[in-house]
Amino acid sequence: MLKATDKERLKNLGIDIDAIIAAHTDPAEKDITVPDGMIYTDAQLATRDEVKLKDGEKVGEKKAIEIAKTELKKHAGLDITAERWGDVGKEIKAAINATGDDKVKTLQEQNAALLADKTSLADKVTQAETQLKTGLFEIGVLSKLPANAMGLSPKETFELAKLRGYTPEHTDTGVVWKKNGEVMKDPVTHAPLSEDKAIAAIWTEQKWTPAATPPAGGRGAGQKPSGDGMGGIMSKSAAEAAWKEQNPDKGLATPEGMAWYAEQAKQPGFDLYS
Numbered sequence: 001m002l003k004a005t006d007k008e009r010l011k012n013l014g015i016d017i018d019a020i021i022a023a024h025t026d027p028a029e030k031d032i033t034v035p036d037g038m039i040y041t042d043a044q045l046a047t048r049d050e051v052k053l054k055d056g057e058k059v060g061e062k063k064a065i066e067i068a069k070t071e072l073k074k075h076a077g078l079d080i081t082a083e084r085w086g087d088v089g090k091e092i093k094a095a096i097n098a099t100g101d102d103k104v105k106t107l108q109e110q111n112a113a114l115l116a117d118k119t120s121l122a123d124k125v126t127q128a129e130t131q132l133k134t135g136l137f138e139i140g141v142l143s144k145l146p147a148n149a150m151g152l153s154p155k156e157t158f159e160l161a162k163l164r165g166y167t168p169e170h171t172d173t174g175v176v177w178k179k180n181g182e183v184m185k186d187p188v189t190h191a192p193l194s195e196d197k198a199i200a201a202i203w204t205e206q207k208w209t210p211a212a213t214p215p216a217g218g219r220g221a222g223q224k225p226s227g228d229g230m231g232g233i234m235s236k237s238a239a240e241a242a243w244k245e246q247n248p249d250k251g252l253a254t255p256e257g258m259a260w261y262a263e264q265a266k267q268p269g270f271d272l273y274s
Contacts, residue, residue: 061085132253136236139258141168141175143265144199148208157208166202168195177202235271239264 010017014035023032065088072078078095082088142154152160161167165180177184177198184198185191193201202208233239239261243252250257264270 128253132251135253135258136261137168137170139262139265140236143262143270144195146199146203148203161202161206164206233264233270234267235274237274 014033016033019032023029062083065083065085068088069080072080072092078092080088080091082091138158142158145154145157148157167178168175169178173192175195176192177195184193184201186193186197233242240252243250243257243260247257252258252261
């Protein structure tokens with residue numbers, strides 16, 4: 001005999017156990033109603049539900065990835081081909097790094113170009129300053145050179161002196177002359193010769209008359225200041241300021257400016273170094 005609880009469970013499943021028992025004991029065949037479907041154990045149901053959940057998660061993940069790829073293409077221009085979230089992340093990171101590298105490279109190239117321009121400009125400024133200083137120094141030297149028996153101009157005489165090993169050099173104490181790289185010195189005191197005495201010694205050694213020491217102020221001593229009427233200009237800095245005031249659009253390093261400065265430097269007592 002079946003337990004009452006088992007009968008109730010079978011009844012809940014749609015099975016009429018009494019009809020089955022009656023048919024079983026009746027020698028004639030009987031029709032009984034058997035519900036369609038299958039009966040699952042709790043374990044089978046749990047397994048089935050777990051599989052369905054996983055399958056649903058996979059479908060949901062795939063759909064979410066497709067949506068994400070579409071949005072990334074639309075808003076960021078990224079063509080993502082991965083089918084899993086981990087791979088999607090890797091592709092996004094690679095794309096970001098590539099973009100960043102390109103930007104960094106561009107900035108580095110622009111920075112290098114700017115530095116090159118800055119260096120070029122600095123070199124040009126330095127070159128211009130050097131040319132100006134050299135030109136002003138040479139003008140000062142030329143103003144000190146006396147006449148010579150050869151009838152050469154001061155510039156020509158200066159070039160000839162350099163060819164024969166004589167070169168002037170500006171020092172903290174004034175201008176000294178060198179002969180073949182050695183400072184010309186007083187034969188008694190061994191102190192460097194003053195500019196005027198060095199020039200006189202050169203003229204004597206080379207037999208460029210007159211051999212006497214050039215008068216103070218060089219060639220043109222005692223003459224009135226020449227130039228464009230700017231009297232009273234007695235130093236290099238004053239000459240630079242005066243030229244700039246009168247010629248704001250022209251540099252002193254121009255041929256015209258150099259010629260004007262040379263005239264100012266001929267004045268007696270003109271300070272070439274201040």
